[in-house]
Amino acid sequence: MSTDDTLTQLSTGTELTRRDALKLFGAGIAMLQAGCLQRAGEEIRPSVRTPETSPGTPRLFATSMTIDGYATGLLAVSNAGRPTKIEGNPAHPASLGATLAVHQASVIELYDPHRLGAPKLRGAGTTWDQFRTELRTKLAGDIWLVLPPDGSPAVAAQLAAIRSRFPRTRVVHHSLLDRREAYRGAALAFGNPLEQQLALDRADVVVSLDADFLASMPMSVRWSHDFALRRRAVEPGQQPVRLFVVEPALTPTGSMADHRSAMRASDIAAAAVALVDQCNQLGIASIALPAQLRQTASARLGDRRWIELAARALQRQPRRSAIVVGDRQPAAVHALLYRLSLALGNVGATTSFTKPVVAAPLGEATLADLAGAIRANQVDAVLSIETDPVHDAPPELGLAGLLRQVPLSVHAAHYDGETSAACRWQLPLSHFLECWGDARAWDGTRSTIQPLIRPIHDTLSRLELLAMLAGEDFPDDRMLVRRQFGSDADWHAVLSEGVVANSAEPAVSVKPAGDDAIVRELTTLLAQPATPIEIDLAPSPSIGDGRFANNPWLQELPHPITKQTWGNAALMSAATAKELGVRSEQVISISRGPALVEIPALVSPGHADGCITIELGYGQRAAGAPISHGIGANAAVLGSMIARDAAVIARSRRSPLARTQLEFDRNHRETAFRTDLADYRKHPDQFAEHRGVQPSLLDSPRLPLELLQWAMTIDTTICTGCSSCVIACQAENNIPTVGASEVRRGREMHWLRIDTYYDESQPELEVVHQPMLCQHCEMAPCEYVCPVFATSHSPDGLNEMTYNRCIGTRFCSNNCPYKVRRFNWFAYDKPITTTALQKNPNVTVRERGVMEKCTYCVQRIRAAEIQSRVDKRPIAPGEVKTACQQACPTQAIQFGALQHTDTEMVKWRSLPRAYATLHELGTQPRTIYLAKITNPEEGT
């Protein structure tokens, strides 16, 4: 096999043999020797917090990841030149050291063998030079760019350069999840498109109208952190925040609510009007609403209890509340509630407004404009960059056919997408860990995107591609970014820290711009009659709008509410399912105009009646992306986030879903306790019987106290179920994915899962998320049944797995009451693909036939021990963090040594709400949970 063939294979993802891999390594060394560098040497500066650089010591580099233009600061871990893990950047306001699951999972895409690796012309491999030639000869006239919303100053500079070269350039800032309505709402309310900034650590009451602000918004990590600070204050002398949520489908935010009302997305406008009306009546707001509007809204709402409770809470906490509205809600709803925030005196206290960070927040053009222009023969070139408009657009737009008529059409992406097939050119883009760039966070803070590795394939960054359009033949993204910063010293400081200090947007003062426009829009909205069934679209909690659809970790990440993996479903309430005559897993077909979606139904807890929620991002049809191909159904074709006029028909076909949890009732088992604050105050000792040492005839384990004894405490009060910890654990511990059919068989490999229990029998839906991992029992039931001592106890209190000794009897798993052990039924970790480069070198990759489970990140404990021995000092409190703990946005997971009595971890264990799961079994787990305490209005 020639080296060329091998290279092609590498980039197309076929497996390499050992011989070929060696050949490639050889060729690589030879190339380095010859000095055939593609570009000039680049300087990458490590974060200043890294102690030193020595072989075998991972280094951290600050970088950022942007989603639809909003950046989250990250620290990427580099092991011997390979980025292997993502952590949050503590200095970045949108991270504070934590991340979401999508950030954690981004690292695996870098090594994905299915990523695009070389430019293609009509599907055939070609070179960038040929593309340059084509640009030089053909790029002219009406140029349309389809880009995601973007806040990068460097990108803005390039767009300006393109516009000055080609004045007839139009930009479509396209995203299914664009926030245009929120900005338009601010414009309605205050005259300018503005961004709402929240200081949730100062809020005593939070009201969310259809906003999953704790898990799926660009600022969710920070907001979760701030919210949790106030949420966990449930001990005597403290007062936790109270959360009101109204939404159609249960979200992580909804699962944290003290008072939640489920209603259709189209009814939320009515709820907003009713809430403002109630506030008017209580005298805490005076926003003129015509009687007609109030009556219509009131007629749309069944139960007003939620409205009354929320208004009363807002009344009781002047200037101490925060209101968030979901991005899919129409502008008028945003505007009305911005006005309410202002009236309640929140602005300047918990809420402020700033200029948006994204360019053209109200949008310049839409996909429909583009389609119209092509039809009118007014388009000479279309470049879709990091967007997949053909997937996202409704079929009546006919975008795929139209794109074929455009003389120069380009799809630049990371993966083969549905737009690729319609375009002349398919260009590969670099992963953000291969790119230079700059970005801005939600609050305006500037940060840099810094590469950790040279592009693995023949790819260009988005910035470089734009510069190429602007006329630079051989752009260098580092120089393009460098220009945006000042002196060398500043530049190096920014690279080290990852953040430009004090660069957040200043708050602007706002004053009402008159109510007429808002009222008019609301009247129009509410004038539309309620339809029998409506389809509400929402981002997938794992793959977003589909941009992460090719990420196997995210595809296999259980949905926080339904625990579905590998696909989406038509979520609906039991009543709606009964009305439609469908059962869970039965396929329904939804049609709206020419669009048709066939999707299995799934009865979901806490869902509003009369509507169906479908998550976006699935149903990818691009053949070149095997991970996402054909998984789930694409609901974006319905054309609207709130589709009120869809027809639903039940089919007889069943489509089994791959779910990791099937029973959601606690069944009175000794786990996942919850109660409300009043009850907790009244009976603080109610959990006492679920902790402490059980009497036993067996000897208690003797664990030497001169060694640090490791333990974990998890506060379920502030666990939102966001699942960042699950992916962090997967990345840290080399956990394989197994695919939908294996998940269906019950063979998923996650060492850490989040158990979720619902109680729908109460007036408020009660939800408990319980992260479940190896409990590291002191009296471990798994240990005594292992015939070969493959699982045993360490002197520092860990339940250890010796993979080499394991013969795979699986008795340990049978005897584990927590069912946290995972078995390698097959050789899940195929050794020879490029994804192997992501592996954490400090964690064994497990072979077929052995058991595995959470180790409390023992590799991190041992690394800290070695370091402390080298430094001749004891391990400091808080020095060892597990991967799950580090990623958790709310810091619900605390880990450390029992001897470090000043840490949260130890202090939490003596709180009255501490309990051991399945305490009655006498396993004496080292992992202790804190019961979930909710804070509803007393007497409700």
Add this chain to the structure above:
Amino acid sequence: MSVSDPVLVGLPSEAELQRRLLGTPARRGGRAWRIAFTITGLLTLYLFTMIGYTIAEGIGLWGNNIPAAWAFGIINFVWWIGIGHAGTVISAILYLFEQPWRTSINRFAEAMTLFAVIQAALFPVLHLGRPWFAYWLFPYPSVMNVWPNTRSALPWDAAAVTTYFTVSLLFWFIGLVPDFASLRDHAPTRRRRVIYGLFALGWRGDATAWRHYRLAYLLLAGLATPLVLSVHSIVSSDFAIGLVPGWHSTIFPPFFVAGAIFSGFAMVLTLIIPTRAVFGMKDIITPRHLDNCAKLMLTTGLIVGYGYIIEFFIAWYSGDPAERYQFFVARPTGPNAAVFWTMILCNIGVTQLLWWRRIRRNVAALFAISILINVGMWCERFVIIVQSLQREFLPSKWHGYSPTWVDLSILAGTIGFFSFLFLLFLRFIPFVSASEMKELRRELSHEEHTR
């Protein structure tokens, strides 16, 4: 029918016994035998193909999952080893109790034991994630000084099964030596003479040899007797030492032993009823034998039924929500509940038919009942293992189980392999002990004379 019913009908002469009992190996296999031999041989081949497939690809080919990490593998293991129990009960315990009716069926039952234990022994190895390290279960002198964990039931299991197999093999072989000698002496060809001669170990049948032989046989019977109780007790501790609701029970050892003997006698009947018909041995294997087997089945079946009642009672009495859920919700109504109801129907319902003498005398009915009891006992192991694991402590990890085609193939394959070995046994080895039958004949005729 009573104890006075004959255990040998019509007192055939010694020469006739010699001809009929030792004549079977000399007879050519008929057409039916060849067809059966081909089918079971192919099934055996299929079994080993599936075993190879499992070892090459991984245990994931089976339906096991988390929580049901044990399923068909362990069910089949316990089922087969249970079947193996009847042989030892007949040959050792009834020998010690001097029950003359054991004579004509003991060889047969012992062979069944051996072949069943061979099937059973496949599974503990095969179900491992890494079967090539199965020897780590044994306390061999490892250079690493690592021994098996004696707190786990599994090394005891390995020891118990291998001991049981060894003792059963020896016992069976010792019993065969005089018959091998007889076959050698009457062999029509030189080849047969040499082969049977090798197995006869130079037996001459003199009085001293017989004296030593008797002593050895008695000692082995004494050794084998406790094994009947110990093997399945240890197998039951694979479950009883666990804390799984449905496993964690002190009643398991006697309950399992009773179940084992129950299924063992059912299998004896399943095999002996066609054999005595095909080989025309209704006077040697008499209705008295069948009746006795049926009575033992009824007795042990009642013990098994009592075990079920106690399991349910204790689950209720303990007040433990996990135990109560397991017995009163998960088993009768949970996933695979049909298996539970089949178990109740076969093991409790069908067994009661054996109270009636008419049914015990009806060979066809007995045959059908014996098969249903074998099905029921397989279901019992499924219920204990899979149903318990499907519904453990944390509801979040409740998950169903369904077997794959490989699971079903391996189960079918072991039945084929068992039958294959049995057909070989019928063909090449006297399946009724001629020497013991002659002895019995002497005793019976002596009794007649003295009466």
